[in-house]
Amino acid sequence: MGLLSLPVLYPYGNLSAVDAYFFGASVSTESGLNTYDINNLALYQQLYIYFIPMFTNLGFVNIIVVIVRLHWFNKRISKSGRSQGKHTSRQCFPACMHPGLLEASSVRPRSSAGAPASVTC
Numbered sequence: 026m027g028l029l030s031l032p033v034l035y036p037y038g039n040l041s042a043v044d045a046y047f048f049g050a051s052v053s054t055e056s057g058l059n060t061y062d063i064n065n066l067a068l069y070q071q072l073y074i075y076f077i078p079m080f081t082n083l084g085f086v087n088i089i090v091v092i093v094r095l096h097w098f099n100k101r102i103s104k105s106g107r108s109q110g111k112h113t114s115r116q117c118f119p120a121c122m123h124p125g126l127l128e129a130s131s132v133r134p135r136s137s138a139g140a141p142a143s144v145t146c
Contacts, residue, residue, distance in 0.1 A: 027050030053078070
C-alpha cells in the first residue's frame with residue numbers, strides 16, 4: 026500500500042515524490058508520521074489517508090484471509106466430495122447416532138460382541 030500511495034498522492038503536485046511515498050507508507054502502517062500538513066492536502070488525498078488505515082489494519086486483513094480460506098476450502102471439499110461420490114455427513118449419519126439423541130437417551134448401538142458398533146456410509 027505504500028507503493029500505491031505514490032500514484033495516488035503525488036500527481037496533485039503539492040507533495041514531493043519522497044514525501045508522498047513516506048506519507049503513504051506511514052498511513053498504511055498506522056504509524057502516524059507525516060512530513061506535510063494534512064490541512065494543505067486535496068480532498069481526495071485526505072480521503073485516501075482516512076481509508077487506507079482501515080484496509081491495512083491487522084484485523085481487517087485477517088478477516089479477509091479467513092473469508093478467502095473458507096471459500097476456497099468449501100469449494101475444494103465440495104468438489105472432492107462430488108468426484109468421489111460420497112454423501113454428506115448428514116446423509117450418512119443415522120438418526121440413532123445423532124449427537125443430540127445420544128446425549129438424551131441411554132440407547133447406544135452395540136455390535137454382537139458388546140463393543141460400540143461402527144457406522145459406515
